[in-house]
Amino acid sequence: HPALSLQLPELSKVSVLMRQRNKVENTLRAMQHAGPGTLQVISDFDMTLSRFAHHGKRAPTTHNILDHRLLIDEDCACNMRKLLKIYYPIEIDPSLTSEQKIPLMVEWWTKVHHLLIQQKIQRDMLAQAVQESGVILREGYEVFFDRLAELQVPLLIFSAGVGDILEEVVRQSQVFHPNVHVISNYMDFDANGVLRGFKGPLIHTFNKREGALLLAAPLPELRERPNVLLLGDSLGDLAMADGVARPHNLLTVGFLNDQVEERAESYVEAFDIVLVKDESMEVPNALLKFIT
Ligand code: C5P
Numbered sequence: 001h002p003a004l005s006l007q008l009p010e011l012s013k014v015s016v017l018m019r020q021r022n023k024v025e026n027t028l029r030a031m032q033h034a035g036p037g038t039l040q041v042i043s044d045f046d047m048t049l050s051r052f053a054h055h056g057k058r059a060p061t062t063h064n065i066l067d068h069r070l071l072i073d074e075d076c077a078c079n080m081r082k083l084l085k086i087y088y089p090i091e092i093d094p095s096l097t098s099e100q101k102i103p104l105m106v107e108w109w110t111k112v113h114h115l116l117i118q119q120k121i122q123r124d125m126l127a128q129a130v131q132e133s134g135v136i137l138r139e140g141y142e143v144f145f146d147r148l149a150e151l152q153v154p155l156l157i158f159s160a161g162v163g164d165i166l167e168e169v170v171r172q173s174q175v176f177h178p179n180v181h182v183i184s185n186y187m188d189f190d191a192n193g194v195l196r197g198f199k200g201p202l203i204h205t206f207n208k209r210e211g212a213l214l215l216a217a218p219l220p221e222l223r224e225r226p227n228v229l230l231l232g233d234s235l236g237d238l239a240m241a242d243g244v245a246r247p248h249n250l251l252t253v254g255f256l257n258d259q260v261e262e263r264a265e266s267y268v269e270a271f272d273i274v275l276v277k278d279e280s281m282e283v284p285n286a287l288l289k290f291i292t
């Protein structure tokens with residue numbers, strides 16, 4: 001459709017893959033027609049709103065921001081890195097099913113949370129650790145967050161990372177607007193502000209469906225909005241919209257950051273739009289601009 005291509009040149013970039021361009025265009029037009037009052041955005045955090053890499057270096061996840069000597073000792077950091085080396089390749093392995101991955105993801109998160117609890121992390125130190133972790137949100141994040149706030153479109157950030165760190169990143173980036181809602185793993189501190197556990201049910205990469213039904217579905221701001229723009233970087237992120245009561249239009253965008261050749265096919269099959277090694281919010285921003 002030439003008219004849409006003119007309005008959305010971003011979708012013609014070589015880094016954009018689409019299984020069915022027609023379906024994407026029809027969904028975009030339907031969303032545009034329905035207007036911003038019917039829209040909600042559901043986004044993953046780590047490696048979706050935050051960068052995968054910056055200047056050739058891996059950017060930290062919320063868990064990795066905790067790897068700071070103010071919070072944990074060298075020994076704990078070393079153990080966390082060992083676990084990452086074991087479990088991250090499993091998380092992104094295209095030859096394993098989610099069912100096969102789930103018990104191992106639970107194992108990873110549980111082990112890391114135990115290690116963290118032993119460190120007696122102080123709540124007061126989190127802000128400084130985040131500050132010293134450097135740039136982490138994708139280029140163009142200001143436009144994304146500000147535009148959604150301006151339109152009063154709710155943004156649900158749904159993360160298997162650490163909620164306290166995530167919130168601090170968003171706050172320090174000055175985009176924690178009133179339309180932002182967060183579902184994540186939150187730390188539980190004792191009366192002295194020392195970490196003693198994690199609150200609520202554990203959220204890992206492949207149980208976001210349970211989180212969506214239990215935690216997102218009851219949110220009144222989201223319940224009456226049937227059009228969903230979903231952003232993620234893992235196939236598990238597609239379940240984040242499972243709590244939407246009566247979805248009319250769902251447009252899914254997947255950031256393919258790592259293991260590109262091995263995973264391209266499964267991503268193109270699963271997401272409507274796949275962004276290959278794109279460290280910016282350019283495409284999501286263009287979609288939003290078009291819809292609204
Ligand atoms: O926000 P999101 O749901 O993406 O957060 C989960 C991500 O955090 C996973 O993709 C995983 O690779 C990463 N992670 C990590 N260290 C851990 C556990 C998870 O970096 N200990």
Ligand code: MG
Nearest residue numbers: 044046047233
């Ligand atoms: Mg992620």
